Each structure stands twice: as C-alpha cells, then as structure tokens.
Amino acid sequence: MTMIGPDGLARCPWGVSAPDYIAYHDDEWGRPVRDDRGLYERLCLEAFQSGLSWLTILRKRPGFRRAFDDFVPEKVAAYGPADVERLLADASIVRNRRKIEAAIANARASLDLPDGLAALVWKYADPGAPAPKTVAEVPAITPGSKALAKELKGHGFRHLGPTTVYALMQACGLVDDHLVKCHRRGAYIAD
Numbered sequence: 001m002t003m004i005g006p007d008g009l010a011r012c013p014w015g016v017s018a019p020d021y022i023a024y025h026d027d028e029w030g031r032p033v034r035d036d037r038g039l040y041e042r043l044c045l046e047a048f049q050s051g052l053s054w055l056t057i058l059r060k061r062p063g064f065r066r067a068f069d070d071f072v073p074e075k076v077a078a079y080g081p082a083d084v085e086r087l088l089a090d091a092s093i094v095r096n097r098r099k100i101e102a103a104i105a106n107a108r109a110s111l112d113l114p115d116g117l118a119a120l121v122w123k124y125a126d127p128g129a130p131a132p133k134t135v136a137e138v139p140a141i142t143p144g145s146k147a148l149a150k151e152l153k154g155h156g157f158r159h160l161g162p163t164t165v166y167a168l169m170q171a172c173g174l175v176d177d178h179l180v181k182c183h184r185r186g187a188y189i190a191d
C-alpha cells in the first residue's frame with residue numbers, strides 16, 4: 001500500500017519514511033540512467049550501501065562524489081594504494097577497504113567493456129515486470145538481476161551480488177517498482 005506524503009501525494013512507503021527520501025523517490029529513483037558514468041556511480045553507491053541504510057548513502061553522496069572524482073571511471077581506474085589510504089581516512093564516505101577497492105576495480109572493469117557499462121546493464125531491462133501493489137510484492141532478486149550480476153562478475157566486477165544489482169536496476173529505471181498507486185508509477189516510460 002502507498003502512503004500519503006505531506007503534500008497529499010501517494011508514494012511508496014519508504015518514500016515518505018524520512019524527509020530526504022521524498023525528493024529522491026520523486027525525482028530520481030526509477031528514472032532511467034543510460035550513461036556509463038551515471039551507472040558506474042549508482043553501481044558504486046549501491047555496493048557501498050550493502051549492509052547499511054540507503055539513507056546513510058544518500059546523505060553521504062556529496063562526500064562520495066568529491067572523494068571519488070565525481071565517479072568518472074577513467075579517474076577512479078587510475079587510483080593506487082595512496083588513494084585507497086586517502087579514502088579510508090575520509091569521514092565523508094563509508095570507509096570500508098573491500099568496498100573502496102571494489103569501486104576502483106569496477107571502474108577498471110567498466111572501461112574494459114567493449115560496448116560500455118550502459119550497453120551491458122540495459123540488456124537486462126525488464127519494462128514488463130509485474131506492477132507491485134504492496135511492498136511485499138517487490139522482489140529482492142530476480143532472474144534478470146542474477147544474470148546481470150553473473151555477467152558483471154565475469155567481466156571482473158566485484159562486490160555486486162544479485163540483490164545489490166537488483167537495487168541498481170530499480171534505482172536506474174531498468175524496472176519500475178513504484179507501487180501501483182504511487183504517483184510516480186509509470187512516470188518514466190517516455191524517458
């Protein structure tokens with residue numbers, strides 16, 4: 001079931017659970033991201049979120065963007081051990097060595113993709129996925145997220161399981177998991 005926000009609009013329940021979520025829910029979550037840099041950023045942020053609240057990542061996103069050179073894959077791919085130590089000392093981000101090293105490895109892997117990250121990821125778009133009526137109907141893993149996670153891993157990507165990959169698919173518009181009565185359901189079909 002949706003929840004009514006302070007402006008009277010029906011939203012997915014998580015979209016009104018904290019003030020920071022309203023703008024993210026309404027303006028970003030589910031909007032198609034079709035460029036390599038944008039997908040690389042979301043891929044990194046979803047991986048950093050693993051085990052944490054998305055709200056933590058959302059609030060630290062400006063720090064992540066500054067620390068990771070706005071997630072330009074060419075810049076992050078060139079990071080070395082000194083950059084890892086710099087990032088581990090940066091309180092404006094989540095300081096987890098495995099996740100930081102994965103972000104660097106994933107930048108390198110994305111640059112090695114012959115057709116780019118967007119082309120690979122968008123092969124798994126599922127515009128015909130069932131429209132969820134309740135949060136309980138929103139899956140955590142799908143056959144598409146399993147297949148995409150496996151393909152990414154085969155290309156050298158790290159720290160991206162099917163649950164993290166499905167969160168990426170939701171956030172970047174590969175599926176529309178806004179609930180049926182949410183005012184954003186179907187909003188990005190023309191994008």
